[in-house]
Amino acid sequence: MATIDQPAAVDGDKLMQFVFRAVDEVGATLNAALVVMGDKLGLYRALAGAGGLSSAELAERTGTAERYVREWLNAQAAGGFVAYDPESGTYSLPPEQSVALTDPESPAYLPGFFQIAIGSVLDSPRITEAVRSGEGIGWHDHVHDVHDGCERFFRPGYNAHLIAEWLPALDGVVDKLERGGLVADVGCGHGASTILMAQAFPNSTVVGFDYHAGSIETARDRAAAAGLDQRVRFSAEPASAYSGSGYDLVTMFDCLHDMGDPVGAARHVHSTLKPDGVWMIVEPQAGDRIEENLNPVGRAYYSFSTLLCTPASLSQEVGLALGAQAGEARIRDVVEAGGFSRFRRVAETPFNLVFEARP
Numbered sequence: 001m002a003t004i005d006q007p008a009a010v011d012g013d014k015l016m017q018f019v020f021r022a023v024d025e026v027g028a029t030l031n032a033a034l035v036v037m038g039d040k041l042g043l044y045r046a047l048a049g050a051g052g053l054s055s056a057e058l059a060e061r062t063g064t065a066e067r068y069v070r071e072w073l074n075a076q077a078a079g080g081f082v083a084y085d086p087e088s089g090t091y092s093l094p095p096e097q098s099v100a101l102t103d104p105e106s107p108a109y110l111p112g113f114f115q116i117a118i119g120s121v122l123d124s125p126r127i128t129e130a131v132r133s134g135e136g137i138g139w140h141d142h143v144h145d146v147h148d149g150c151e152r153f154f155r156p157g158y159n160a161h162l163i164a165e166w167l168p169a170l171d172g173v174v175d176k177l178e179r180g181g182l183v184a185d186v187g188c189g190h191g192a193s194t195i196l197m198a199q200a201f202p203n204s205t206v207v208g209f210d211y212h213a214g215s216i217e218t219a220r221d222r223a224a225a226a227g228l229d230q231r232v233r234f235s236a237e238p239a240s241a242y243s244g245s246g247y248d249l250v251t252m253f254d255c256l257h258d259m260g261d262p263v264g265a266a267r268h269v270h271s272t273l274k275p276d277g278v279w280m281i282v283e284p285q286a287g288d289r290i291e292e293n294l295n296p297v298g299r300a301y302y303s304f305s306t307l308l309c310t311p312a313s314l315s316q317e318v319g320l321a322l323g324a325q326a327g328e329a330r331i332r333d334v335v336e337a338g339g340f341s342r343f344r345r346v347a348e349t350p351f352n353l354v355f356e357a358r359p
């Protein structure tokens with residue numbers, strides 16, 4: 001006998017809980033713009049270590065308009081980013097927020113995370129159209145905040161982990177690089193990881209590749225600013241066809257899943273490595289099953305994946321679209337399909353998985 005679906009009963013309390021959760025989310029969405037604003041205008045830097053400041057004092061120190069600054073400060077205070085003292089009418093940055101919002105050397109440094117988020121949101125009308133059409137949008141096609149924010153978001157993690165933990169976790173690699181090896185950093189973006197490796201291993205030659213010419217130009221500027229332009233080289237070439245061979249180490253930081261043809265890239269890495277060379281793959285932290293990723297980090301990464309990584313992959317040949325939350329099992333499939341016989345996880349952080357692949 002046919003049954004008629006009854007509308008599910010709505011629990012009024014649960015509805016209101018959801019509405020108030022959404023109010024918090026709207027505040028958080030708007031706050032992303034305010035954090036980027038505070039970072040660009042130097043508002044957090046002026047507050048850090050300054051004790052209590054009035055809105056007029058902060059405006060004066062940053063050359064900004066007091067009426068705007070007052071509103072910005074109240075939004076920051078309501079969100080717990082800034083502390084407000086009602087007696088003196090002053091605002092201060094707690095020490096932990098000072099580190100997270102103003103210290104680019106700290107692994108907890110956050111402005112880049114917000115900057116790449118706001119850049120992604122600014123581009124979202126085009127992604128909405130792409131979701132209709134199924135077309136891709138390349139990494140090169142995004143606003144500058146995406147590229148700059150990406151560099152600023154990832155660099156603190158590389159500073160904290162790459163030389164101290166990730167490279168030592170690879171079998172025999174540090175010894176080789178200390179003696180003098182050849183390294184390709186593929187999908188290097190603005191070259192944060194490339195420059196770190198060149199600084200740490202002066203006897204080695206490090207080459208950064210990325211298909212995006214604009215990123216490669218910035219990477220060259222960064223190397224020159226670090227005084228490394230003689231020791232590190234950058235070239236605009238894709239992962240499937242970058243030049244050179246006999247590499248001791250090929251690295252890919254947070255980019256394999258962005259590629260349209262990661263298996264083709266894996267085959268190319270295989271063909272350019274020495275027989276005892278190593279491919280290090282750094283990917284976003286993720287479990288293999290969706291339900292393992294239904295947490296705050298997974299939420300941020302699935303969102304970036306919708307707005308950046310999936311369209312990037314779909315814009316390229318093959319368009320495999322692994323997604324930022326591909327997880328270890330899918331990465332292993334790609335690596336093995338590329339001809340590698342050994343694959344293992346060597347390290348992880350709350351944000352990254354690190355793998356070693358050998359021919």
Ligand SMILES: C[S@@+](CC[C@H](N)C(=O)[O-])C[C@H]1O[C@@H](n2cnc3c(N)ncnc32)[C@H](O)[C@@H]1O
Nearest residue numbers: 139154187188189210211212238239253255259
């Ligand atoms: C999320 S960003 C990571 C950049 C850099 N590795 C980092 O960690 O800061 C992804 C990078 O992959 C690059 N990319 C995407 N597809 C590529 C391809 N097929 N060949 C080379 N680079 C590619 C993009 O241009 C972008 O710079």
